[in-house]
Amino acid sequence: MAEAPGAGDDDVDALDTLRLGRAEAAADAHEILAVPPEWRARLERRGLAPLAGTGWRYYAWIGALLAVLGWGIFAYTRQLDEGLIVTGMRDRISWGLYIASFVFFIGISHAGTLLSAILRVTRARWQLSVTRMAEFITVVALMVGALFPFIDMGRPDRILNILEYGRWQSPLMWDILAITTYLTGSTLYLYLPLIPDFALARDRLGPTAPRWKRAFFRAAAVGWNGSAAQRRALERAMTVMMLVIIPVAVSVHTVVSWIFAMTLRVAFNTSIFGAFFVAGAIYSGIAAIVLLMAVLRKLLRLEEYITRTQFLYLGYMMAAFSLIMTYFNVSEYAVHGYKMEAGVPFHFEQLMVGPFAALFWFYIFGGLGAPAIIMLVRRTRTIAGVVCAAVFVLLAMWIERYLIVVAGLRVPLEPYAPRDYFPSWVELSILAGAFALFALLISVFAKLFPVISIWEVVEHRGPEPGARAENEGSRRGRPGVAGRPAR
Amino acid sequence: MRRLRVLHGVLRVTVFALCATLLPVLAATPALAAPEATTLTIVAPPSASLGEPVIVQARLVSAAGAPIAGATVTFTTRFTFLNAGGDMVIAEELTDRTGTATTEFAIRSTGEFVARATFRGTARYAPAQASTPLTVGASRQLYAQEAGVRIPGLNEAPRIGQVMLGAPSAGIIPLIARMWPGMSGWPIAATLLVIWSLYLFVVAQVFRVAGGAAAEAGRQPDAGRAEAGPW
Numbered sequence: 128m129a130e131a132p133g134a135g136d137d138d139v140d141a142l143d144t145l146r147l148g149r150a151e152a153a154a155d156a157h158e159i160l161a162v163p164p165e166w167r168a169r170l171e172r173r174g175l176a177p178l179a180g181t182g183w184r185y186y187a188w189i190g191a192l193l194a195v196l197g198w199g200i201f202a203y204t205r206q207l208d209e210g211l212i213v214t215g216m217r218d219r220i221s222w223g224l225y226i227a228s229f230v231f232f233i234g235i236s237h238a239g240t241l242l243s244a245i246l247r248v249t250r251a252r253w254q255l256s257v258t259r260m261a262e263f264i265t266v267v268a269l270m271v272g273a274l275f276p277f278i279d280m281g282r283p284d285r286i287l288n289i290l291e292y293g294r295w296q297s298p299l300m301w302d303i304l305a306i307t308t309y310l311t312g313s314t315l316y317l318y319l320p321l322i323p324d325f326a327l328a329r330d331r332l333g334p335t336a337p338r339w340k341r342a343f344f345r346a347a348a349v350g351w352n353g354s355a356a357q358r359r360a361l362e363r364a365m366t367v368m369m370l371v372i373i374p375v376a377v378s379v380h381t382v383v384s385w386i387f388a389m390t391l392r393v394a395f396n397t398s399i400f401g402a403f404f405v406a407g408a409i410y411s412g413i414a415a416i417v418l419l420m421a422v423l424r425k426l427l428r429l430e431e432y433i434t435r436t437q438f439l440y441l442g443y444m445m446a447a448f449s450l451i452m453t454y455f456n457v458s459e460y461a462v463h464g465y466k467m468e469a470g471v472p473f474h475f476e477q478l479m480v481g482p483f484a485a486l487f488w489f490y491i492f493g494g495l496g497a498p499a500i501i502m503l504v505r506r507t508r509t510i511a512g513v514v515c516a517a518v519f520v521l522l523a524m525w526i527e528r529y530l531i532v533v534a535g536l537r538v539p540l541e542p543y544a545p546r547d548y549f550p551s552w553v554e555l556s557i558l559a560g561a562f563a564l565f566a567l568l569i570s571v572f573a574k575l576f577p578v579i580s581i582w583e584v585v586e587h588r589g590p591e592p593g594a595r596a597e598n599e600g601s602r603r604g605r606p607g608v609a610g611r612p613a614r
Numbered sequence: 615m616r617r618l619r620v621l622h623g624v625l626r627v628t629v630f631a632l633c634a635t636l637l638p639v640l641a642a643t644p645a646l647a648a649p650e651a652t653t654l655t656i657v658a659p660p661s662a663s664l665g666e667p668v669i670v671q672a673r674l675v676s677a678a679g680a681p682i683a684g685a686t687v688t689f690t691t692r693f694t695f696l697n698a699g700g701d702m703v704i705a706e707e708l709t710d711r712t713g714t715a716t717t718e719f720a721i722r723s724t725g726e727f728v729a730r731a732t733f734r735g736t737a738r739y740a741p742a743q744a745s746t747p748l749t750v751g752a753s754r755q756l757y758a759q760e761a762g763v764r765i766p767g768l769n770e771a772p773r774i775g776q777v778m779l780g781a782p783s784a785g786i787i788p789l790i791a792r793m794w795p796g797m798s799g800w801p802i803a804a805t806l807l808v809i810w811s812l813y814l815f816v817v818a819q820v821f822r823v824a825g826g827a828a829a830e831a832g833r834q835p836d837a838g839r840a841e842a843g844p845w
Contacts, residue, residue: 308809311813315813357822
């Protein structure tokens with residue numbers, strides 16, 4: 128990760144343009160890039176290494192995650208046993224940490240599939256080495272996020288009522304349908320580009336891999352041998368999925384926003400919630416990709432394939448979305464503030480100078496301002512800078528969801544004194560368990576699937592000039608940048 | 615025989631002792647008194663405006679007409695929303711020195727209601743109940759019973775404020791629009807059908823990949839793999 132801050136940005140961009148241009152031209156002509164065999168062998172080795180063996184550190188990490196998850200499950204059993212009275216939620220603020228986290232997880236799930244699909248459709252080849260991680264995030268975040276509405280129910284056994292008495296007119300019904308459709312589509316979209324990589328694992332992993340794993344790769348590869356007919360079928364399937372998944376992903380977060388916007392509450396009374404939520408979801412999703420990319424790059428030694436280029440481009444996207452989010456916030460507060468309907472003064476007061484002021488201003492300056500500034504300033508436009516911006520964004524976007532849910536419900540509907548909400552130990556423990564589950568699923572996935580789409584990188588991207596030099600420079604502690612050794 | 619006489623004597627003494635101990639105690643215990651009858655009266659305005667607060671009072675007195683202070687009176691009203699209904703508790707109040715419990719609430723839908731006050735009784739006072747009709751009127755509801763989109767002039771009579779300007783227009787488009795609330799499931803179902811059909815198409819392509827591999831393996835074992843490499 129070490130590098131000269133801000134050095135050689137223009138050179139990087141110029142080299143990227145040159146190389147990307149070559150890759151795109153090859154892709155346009157349906158050609159496969161000719162890559163050096165030793166580079167390809169190294170990529171295969173590096174990409175498949177996590178699948179082949181497992182060290183004690185991995186088991187220790189899994190053990191720690193299972194311990195946190197176990198604590199979360201224990202807390203949930205208390206809630207099941209005693210009811211929602213063990214939470215901080217009451218009749219006046221009936222949604223809290225759970226629903227805020229539900230929106231957060233569904234939001235970061237947009238990272239993967241939506242971004243990956245948009246970038247595939249636009250043939251942005253730079254992202255090929257990170258699409259797999261992005262798609263992991265989608266599936267895992269959806270699996271974890273979808274648990275929260277169940278956790279939020281005092282009587283989860285009554286979930287079947289939605290099938291028995293569900294109404295088409297209810298946004299809750301739309302939400303269930305949209306999330307189910309998105310999770311299915313995202314799983315398919317994750318699986319399709321994995322098929323050739325499963326075949327690679329099947330063919331390359333020797334007897335060192337456990338027998339069950341080899342059997343799994345054999346089954347998951349569905350007999351892939353790279354024939355023309357198979358390629359055509361895979362290409363057709365991927366094209367359909369990348370076109371379908373974009374509107375599905377947009378619809379999911381729009382529907383999540385409608386759960387709020389179609390409720391008669393002052394703070395939710397806005398027509399831009401759909402677009403606002405989708406933009407926020409992509410924004411936090413990019414940050415989640417950056418963070419996961421940084422962790423896996425370091426742990427799995429993928430510096431040669433995930434370079435400064437990916438961090439910078441995702442950082443630029445993050446900066447662009449910070450501006451879009453700023454625009455939505457200005458629009459939202461300016462319109463509400465201009466009209467000042469009943470309840471709005473109370474809402475503004477509690478957000479800006481009241482009990483939520485610290486969180487609100489962190490969201491505005493830390494979540495929207497800081498990432499844009501980090502990407503604008505040449506000195507901070509580094510991998511570490513982008514990762515730092517991503518952490519800010521993730522924290523701020525979780526806070527934003529908390530503010531929407533809790534501050535929104537705190538505005539009194541009748542002239543009664545507002546009640547406060549603070550999550551109980553049960554809610555905090557369950558949230559910790561959910562984050563542990565998220566990390567656990569990502570860790571398990573990283574042992575079952577190659578975290579880089581090896582075949583796509585080989586066929587459509589090729590080696591990045593100077594990436595290895597940067598990698599080696601980084602390891603020796605010398606600064607270097609992608610595309611050019613350090614001066 | 616002698617033993618039997620002794621046993622008989624012991625038994626007689628025991629029974630006598632028990633009677634001598636228990637009878638005065640039983641005689642001193644007062645009989646369980648029946649709870650005193652009570653009367654509950656409820657007073658509420660016969661009609662109210664939608665959303666406006668209504669003051670409802672209930673007065674609890676004993677059979678002798680003495681007010682009962684400190685008793686809990688529960689105010690309820692029969693309420694129906696969509697397909698659910700039941701007695702909704704409005705408030706629980708304690709009676710004051712005059713035996714009066716007072717509450718204030720606003721009904722947020724129009725129609726005929728029954729305001730009910732209930733005293734559940736205590737060991738000393740018998741339960742009592744009273745109710746009074748209450749009509750809540752307005753030209754509009756505060757909420758809509760049916761979800762859906764209403765467009766004045768299309769599927770609803772055009773109006774300015776509360777003033778109706780005419781009847782909803784006729785024709786096929788207003789007809790479809792009027793059917794919207796009931797039909798809102800169909801566009802959703804159709805969209806889902808399209809998306810899931812495409813998913814099925816994608817799954818079919820995966821089967822095609824698997825089928826192609828099987829067919830190729832049958833024709834030329836290992837040839838495809840040797841030519842094309844691992845992918």
